[in-house]
Structures are given as C-alpha cells and as structure tokens.
Amino acid sequence: MEESKNQHIAWIEDATNEDYIVVSSRVRIARNIAEHPFPSKMNVDEGKEIRDLVNNEFKNDKKMRIYYPESISAVEQENLVEKHMISPQFINDNNLVKGLLINEKGSLSIMVNEEDHLRIQSILPGLNLLKCYDEVSAVDSYLEKKFNYAYDTQFGYLTSCPTNIGTGIRASVMLHLPGLVKTRNISKSLNAIAKLGLVARGIYGEGSEAMGNMFQISNQITLGRSEEEIIQNLNNIVNRLVDQERNAREYLYKEFMVNFEDNVGRALGVLKNCRKIDSNEAMQLLSEVRVGSEMNVVVNLDAAMLNKLIHDIQPAALQIEMDSDLSSSERDIARANILRKRLKGVE
Amino acid sequence: MLKCDKCNQNEASVKIIKVNNNQRQEMYLCRECAAKEGSFTLTNTGFSVSDFLSSFMNYPAQQQVVDAERPELTCDKCSMTWEGFKKGSRLGCAQCYETFREKLTPIIRQVHGQLEHQGHVPPLEGIQRMQRIKKLRESLQAAIIDERYEEAAKLRDEIKLLEKES
Numbered sequence: 037m038e039e040s041k042n043q044h045i046a047w048i049e050d051a052t053n054e055d056y057i058v059v060s061s062r063v064r065i066a067r068n069i070a071e072h073p074f075p076s077k078m079n080v081d082e083g084k085e086i087r088d089l090v091n092n093e094f095k096n097d098k099k100m101r102i103y104y105p106e107s108i109s110a111v112e113q114e115n116l117v118e119k120h121m122i123s124p125q126f127i128n129d130n131n132l133v134k135g136l137l138i139n140e141k142g143s144l145s146i147m148v149n150e151e152d153h154l155r156i157q158s159i160l161p162g163l164n165l166l167k168c169y170d171e172v173s174a175v176d177s178y179l180e181k182k183f184n185y186a187y188d189t190q191f192g193y194l195t196s197c198p199t200n201i202g203t204g205i206r207a208s209v210m211l212h213l214p215g216l217v218k219t220r221n222i223s224k225s226l227n228a229i230a231k232l233g234l235v236a237r238g239i240y241g242e243g244s245e246a247m248g249n250m251f252q253i254s255n256q257i258t259l260g261r262s263e264e265e266i267i268q269n270l271n272n273i274v275n276r277l278v279d280q281e282r283n284a285r286e287y288l289y290k291e292f293m294v295n296f297e298d299n300v301g302r303a304l305g306v307l308k309n310c311r312k313i314d315s316n317e318a319m320q321l322l323s324e325v326r327v328g329s330e331m332n333v334v335v336n337l338d339a340a341m342l343n344k345l346i347h348d349i350q351p352a353a354l355q356i357e358m359d360s361d362l363s364s365s366e367r368d369i370a371r372a373n374i375l376r377k378r379l380k381g382v383e
Numbered sequence: 384m385l386k387c388d389k390c391n392q393n394e395a396s397v398k399i400i401k402v403n404n405n406q407r408q409e410m411y412l413c414r415e416c417a418a419k420e421g422s423f424t425l426t427n428t429g430f431s432v433s434d435f436l437s438s439f440m441n442y443p444a445q446q447q448v449v450d451a452e453r454p455e456l457t458c459d460k461c462s463m464t465w466e467g468f469k470k471g472s473r474l475g476c477a478q479c480y481e482t483f484r485e486k487l488t489p490i491i492r493q494v495h496g497q498l499e500h501q502g503h504v505p506p507l508e509g510i511q512r513m514q515r516i517k518k519l520r521e522s523l524q525a526a527i528i529d530e531r532y533e534e535a536a537k538l539r540d541e542i543k544l545l546e547k548e549s
Contacts (some may be wrong), residue, residue, distance in 0.1 A: 070477055073461045077475035104543075151473070184478035186503055191491070193501030196473045197545050198487060199494050201480075204500035260497020 040103060040112050041356055045119045045141035047161045047306035048347050051339040055162035056330035057278050059210040059250065059343065062120065063168035063267070064157035066195045067184040074196040075132055075149050083149050084351050087135035090148050093182060094137055101135040101142075120159055128151045144171050151196050152204075154179070161339075163274060165207055166268045173263075180345055192259060196358040202259025207267050212237055214249040214323050215284030216277075225280060226251075229273055233257050239351075240319060248319030249328050253277070285331060300328035308379045312368040318349050318375065323370065339380065348374055386495035458482040516545050 047060035068074055069089070072082055104115065105126070112128045121138055126147050129269050135148030147155040156179075158171035180282040186194040192202035195246065200206070205229040226236040235256045238246030255266050289296045302322035304314075313321075322345060329337045347353060349371045358370050385395045400409050408435030457464050463475030465486060474480065480487065492498055519542045526535035 068477065073476040074474060075460045076471065076473045077463060111453040138412065180505060187505050188477070188480055188500075190499060191480055192502060192504075194477045198474070198491055199490070202497075202500045205502075257497070259491065260499060260501055262502040265501075374400045 039291040040108055040116055040121075040138075040196070043101070043116075043119075043121070044140065044376070045121070045347075046141045047107055047380055048119065048161050049341040050141075051161035051343050053339055055339045056342075057212050057328060058274065058279055059166050059212055059339075060120070060159055060161055060165040061164045061207075061209050062159040063172050063205065064155055065155045065172055065193075066200045066206075067154040067156070067176065067179070067193060068152050068185040068195060069154075070186045072153065075151060075153065078132060078149070078350060079204070080133060081132035086153050087133050087148050088156065089183070090135050090146065090179075093179060094204060095313060099140050100137050101140065103138065104180065105134040105136050108136075111352050111355050114354055115350075118347060118350040118352055121145045123150060124146055133239055144175065152200070161277075161343075163271070165209070166230070169207070169263065169267055200258055203261070203263050203266065205258055205263050205266055207253055208252050208254030208272050209270065211251050211253060211274070211277060211281070212249055212323065212326055213277070213281050214327050215281045217246070217249050219284045221280070222251075222282060225277060229253060229277070232269070232273060234270065234273060238322060240315075240346075247316060248323045250319075250323075260357060264280050285327065289331065289333065297328075297334050300324050300334040304328075304379070304382070306383065307375050310372045310375065311376070313372045314349045314368050314369065315349065315351070317372055319346070322346055335382065341378070345375070345378055348378075352378055385411055387411065387416050387418040456482065456486075485524055488533075512545055519545070 047062075051059070060177060072078065072086060075083070078086075091102050091223050094102060095218075105361060108116070110127075113122070116122045116126065117124055119142075121142065122136065122145065126134065126136075132149050134150070136145070136310055137146040138144065141333070143160055144156075144158050147157070152331055156175050158168040160171075162285075193204040195201050195204055211224075213222060216225055229236060233256055236251055236253050239250045239252045240247035253270065255270055258266070258357055261269075303321040305319070307321050307325065322342065325335055325337060326339075326342050327333075328335045329342065348357065354367050354370045354374075357374070358366075362370060385414040386519040387393045388410050389412055393415065393534055395411035395413055397412050398409065399412060400416065436461060453462050455466060458479045459482070460478035461475035463479050463482075465483060466472055466473045467481070468483065474483070488498065519538055523535055523542065526532075526538060
C-alpha cells in the first residue's frame with residue numbers, strides 16, 4: 037500500500053517563480069448521493085457502501101491512489117491536513133467509514149464521508165482557479181453519470197449544511213501579504229473584500245491568526261451564482277489584492293531600503309544558524325526571506341523550495357521526519373536542524 | 384434599591400427569567416430567596432445555563448404543554464427533526480430539504496442572499512427539459528390543427544422560454 041508521506045503534492049513542489057505572492061489556489065465541491073442519508077445520519081454499513089461505491093469507480097484508474105484512512109496513522113493524517121489534502125474535520129473520529137483518493141500529482145483529492153458523501157478538491161500552485169475548476173469538474177461530471185446526486189430544482193445540489201447548497205463550490209486562494217501587513221493596510225483590504233462576499237482568515241496558526249503573513253481568501257456564498265461567476269469574482273479580487281501587495285512592497289523598499297534589506301538579511305542569518313526555533317518565529321523569518329526572493333533582494337530562493345520548507349517545519353511533518361513523538365522543545369530543535377540543513381550554502 | 388419580589392426585605396441582586404413556551408416571567412430576587420426558588424446553584428459568577436434548562440424540565444406546567452403540542456415536524460426518510468437540525472446545524476438527508484423547505488427558506492436567504500440555484504445542473508435536467516419541449520411541440524401542433532389559436536400562442540411562448548434556458 038502506498039504510504040501517504042510519499043505522495044507528491046503539486047502546490048508545494050510544482051510552484052514556479054510566478055508563485056511567490058499567490059501561493060496556491062483551491063476549488064472544492066460538495067456532493068451527496070441521493071438515496072442515502074447524509075454522513076451525520078449514516079450508519080457504519082451505509083458509510084462502507086458509499087466508500088466502496090466511490091473506490092470502485094477509480095479502481096482501474098492508474099493515476100488515482102486509493103487510501104484507506106483507517107490504516108493511516110494519526111500523525112500521517114495530521115500531515116495530510118498540513119499538506120491541504122484533507123480537512124481537519126475529516127480526521128475527527130466519528131466511527132464512520134471514510135474514503136480518500138488522491139491523484140499521482142497530488143493536485144486532486146476526493147474525501148468520502150467527511151461532512152458530505154463527496155468532497156472533490158483540486159489544489160494547484162499559484163493563481164490557477166480555472167484549472168482547478170476544470171480538474172474538479174471533470175471528476176464531478178464523470179461521477180454524475182454514475183451516481184444520482186441529491187439535487188433540488190430550487191436549492192441546487194444538496195449538502196449536509198445549508199451553507200454549501202447550490203453549486204456546493206468553495207473556491208479559495210492562499211496569499212502571502214507581508215507588505216499589506218507592514219503598511220498596516222491589511223485590515224482595510226480584508227474588510228473591503230468581506231463586503232464583496234469573500235471571507236479571509238490566516239492559514240497557519242489558531243483561528244484567524246496569520247502566521248508568516250499567509251492568508252486564505254474564499255467565497256462564502258454558494259447559492260444563486262454560477263460556478264464561473266464565483267470563480268471569476270474571486271480571481272478579480274485576488275488580482276487587485278496582489279497589485280495592492282506589490283505596491284506596498286515597492287513603497288517599503290523605496291522608503292526604507294536599508295531596513296528592508298536588513299530584515300531579509302537578518303532573517304536569513306537566523307534561519308541558517310539557529311539551534312532551536314519555534315514555528316511562529318520560523319514562519320516570520322521565512323516570510324521575510326520569501327519577500328526578499330520575490331523581489332530579488334538579498335536572497336533568491338525558489339518558491340518551491342520555500343513551500344517545502346514551510347511545510348517540512350510543521351508539527352506533524354517534523355514528527356514523521358524524526359520518526360518519533362516529539363515534545364514542543366524537541367520540535368523546536370528538529371525545526372532548526374532542518375532549516376540549517378536546507379539553507380546550507382545559500383548566500 | 385430594588386427589593387426582592389419574594390420577601391420584599393432584602394435587596395434584589397438576582398434576575399430570574401422563566402420561559403414556558405410562549406410565556407415569559409421575570410423575577411427579581413435576593414440571593415436567599417433565589418437559592419430557595421428552584422434547582423439551580425448560585426456560583427460567584429452567576430448561573431450556569433444548563434442549570435436553568437434542567438429546572439425547566441421539572442416544571443409540571445411544562446410537561447403538560449409539551450404533551451398537548453402536536454408532534455414535531457420530522458423527516459420521514461431519516462427521522463431528522465427541526466430541533467435536531469437546530470442543535471447540530473446539519474440536515475440528515477436530501478428529503479429534509481423538502482420536509483423543512485418552509486422553515487429553511489428564511490435561513491437560506493439570510494446565508495446566501497439568494498434562493499434560486501443558478502449554476503451547473505445535473506445532465507438529467509437537460510434531458511427532462513428536452514422531453515418537455517418535445518411534448519409541448521406536439522400539443523402545439525394539435526392546437527393549430529384544431530384552430531385553438533389562443534392556446535397555441537401560449538404553448539409557443541412556453542416553448543420559447545424553455546429553449547432559452549437550455
């Protein structure tokens with residue numbers, strides 16, 4: 037059986053040097069099969085039936101890997117959450133039989149029996165919402181021919197929670213916005229987009245904390261608009277945000293050039309030499325180095341390499357790498373070791 | 384100084400609200416009378432909500448009213464109740480949307496601001512529309528042959544509308 041830790045993850049490893057500010061794009065749709073109750077009212081047998089039905093559709097597809105979540109260790113499941121292949125809700129123990137399929141590239145994942153029978157997701161590096169939607173749509177159309185989806189003429193596709201009905205689509209983008217944070221414009225920008233039907237939150241960290249200046253923007257409304265409208269709306273707003281971010285960076289560089297370069301330089305220095313470092317500080321310093329790389333100031337690391345670094349210093353990733361349970365301070369040491377190793381030789 | 388509703392002597396420091404279906408009763412009591420009043424415990428920071436709820440369950444008046452009430456709306460496919468939905472914020476099956484359509488509509492309007500699906504539809508919908516158009520065309524032919532021109536005009540308009548949608 038394939039190990040999930042060997043799974044290639046497209047948004048991390050295939051990032052190009054266009055993908056510094058917009059780190060990744062994601063589109064997921066929620067679907068339920070008509071004749072069966074939703075996961076909240078399903079018993080174990082029904083859950084297994086659905087899981088087997090879905091797995092059956094892909095058993096001859098060489099590009100899809102079928103995982104059995106009950107056989108995946110807790111730490112590997114956490115790692116899959118860190119890689120954005122599955123949601124945190126998916127690993128909540130609720131006695132249901134769950135299914136998980138991920139394609140070879142790690143750009144497409146299907147969760148079976150999370151909050152709905154099917155959560156089909158595509159996640160790609162950079163700003164690529166349309167491509168994500170195409171990937172998801174292809175799987176959706178294929179399965180739609182085989183299954184009878186729960187659908188209502190008025191409410192559209194039916195989901196367990198009324199907040200997902202209609203298109204069942206959640207489109208989101210992960211953005212690196214240190215310029216807006218430092219020029220204290222981030223709240224203004226995020227409040228503005230909230231008025232346009234989007235919701236923003238920090239990705240790493242608790243609640244809406246934005247560790248490493250990483251933010252996720254997604255649509256909130258799923259009913260009453262077409263999929264294309266929702267995606268186009270998000271796309272346009274992200275482009276505006278990126279422009280605002282670039283302007284903020286240019287301003288900071290022009291006005292405070294020495295400070296700007298100093299921040300990047302010091303960040304690189306600490307990352308290359310520290311012996312223990314907590315995730316907060318590590319994410320902050322990696323953010324500085326990412327800005328420097330994007331603007332070719334002081335340092336120039338590949339976006340893919342930076343993505344991998346951010347991911348490999350997350351808690352579950354560290355525990356897998358060290359192959360043992362680690363206390364918080366042991367993780368801080370392991371984190372520093374990885375950083376020193378990867379950044380050795382970088383000028 | 385607000386005096387206790389019960390003993391009328393001590394200063395009232397506790398406000399108790401009792402709700403029995405549509406009846407709401409407010410009382411202002413001192414700590415001693417409040418403690419005697421019901422099966423809830425006073426802590427330094429005030430009441431715990433669950434204490435209130437459990438004391439309501441014990442009231443005989445509440446029991447009678449509950450029995451007399453008509454049975455709660457239930458989905459006959461998955462036995463989800465409206466109360467169950469309010470508690471968990473999740474529906475049980477596709478049929479629930481039909482069962483609770485009226486009650487769900489204002490909530491859905493509030494969440495999405497819209498009430499009509501505008502996106503991708505299942506392919507069967509398209510096939511059903513084609514079949515309907517075909518049937519309407521047959522009726523249209525028959526109406527023309529019978530010289531029922533007003534009816535024919537209505538059918539023609541309906542066909543146009545359906546064709547525009549696809």
